[in-house]
Amino acid sequence: MIAAAPGLHAPPELRARLADLYAAYDDALGEGDYERWPEFFTEACVYKIIPRENYDSGLPLALLQAESRAMLADRVAAIRKTTLYAPRLTRRLVSSITLRAIEAAGMQLAASFAVFQTMLNEPSTVFLCGRLYDRVVEDAGALFFAERLCVTDSTLVPTSLIFPI
Amino acid sequence: MIAAAPGLHAPPELRARLADLYAAYDDALGEGDYERWPEFFTEACVYKIIPRENYDSGLPLALLQAESRAMLADRVAAIRKTTLYAPRLTRRLVSSITLRAIEAAGMQLAASFAVFQTMLNEPSTVFLCGRLYDRVVEDAGALFFAERLCVTDSTLVPTSLIFPI
Amino acid sequence: MIAAAPGLHAPPELRARLADLYAAYDDALGEGDYERWPEFFTEACVYKIIPRENYDSGLPLALLQAESRAMLADRVAAIRKTTLYAPRLTRRLVSSITLRAIEAAGMQLAASFAVFQTMLNEPSTVFLCGRLYDRVVEDAGALFFAERLCVTDSTLVPTSLIFPI
16 A cells, blocks of 8 residues: 655545556566566656656756557567567566555656666665656556656666666 | 556555655665565565576576575575675665565565675675565465565676675 | 564554554655654664664673653764765665564564665665564554664674664
């Protein structure tokens, strides 16, 4: 169940539905089941990985940008086909998901995340951390991400950044 | 309160009870109160720490395997008696606990975890991360882990791995 | 929604209110909005960052200690004015928040945390991890931290420790 910002009226049912959306997303990515990743977004959507420095300066430069479910699916196909990257596992932890506002354009949420990476025959290390800024909408009775901005604390993002956050 | 997979009917009371089980387990381990650890499992149970590589290949080789509450208690006694290991603290973070299925054999849940280690007079470092695959059952009105598989992303697990996850 | 210790009667409304307090605190700190940090505490309060070694030995020596909302505000002013520290971002993850007891002096909660640090043009690294021990009270219909002890696993806390946890 998702927590809500002070003074925001958020019924328990809505909180539980949002929690289930986030859990299903995290579960799919936790299993490396990237083919399911686009399903959590609306047909037209915004997905960006953008360093904090650019985000705070209003610079549009993103490390990764997709504007539709089809572009996300292309991204997954690229991950599956690439042979340039050494085998690795990524592990995501998400904390303090907060429903900040309920607006006509959707529900605004924020959370903190850390991603760990494990290369073959190496120990696990910190890969990235930062904040998620999400807009969630309802479509035909289900909830979807209309926007997910992954704002990374580090500007120096490793070149191996090909996996969904 | 635990999130549930899409389409799974999970009443709020059950979600809260599962959340309390996980919280009590994490609280006991967070306090280093390992003597309480076996209490969270059924009398006959499965507890394994197994590298992802072996888990995905169906290889049975586990880094640690216990099949009863008594074996878990033995493990704790061994931790308390050992003088081979330098003093250290372990810190566990658990994220995105998801109730995936409710079956006759129990409730299936999954989560992601990271464990940090702190040696005396050293900074904290990443120790392990991975996924938890749990089966929870009800016995005499209380919930217990009948199975907990801790699947580690790294195959190179440090030899100091003697603490419960 | 916050989990509760075994046998503790904690109504869903209270659990949700506590979750919202923790989420609002984490959200403010996640945004680096430190000016809001003192608002989450009672006028007279206890905030300490203390190494596990000292905490377990009953030694009073804390790395940071504040006993009122005004002292917390002073701390924030110091952070804003200092020019001694290189620019950095801190990222907090909090896990397994557990309501342990409801007493006349307030509600006792515990949680685990990890803090990551990112210096300009460097990758993110583990900074600190440990346990939070909180006492939360109700005042004029709202919940506040009357006490937050941040017990760090490492005794060697980096000197750059100027940010709220």
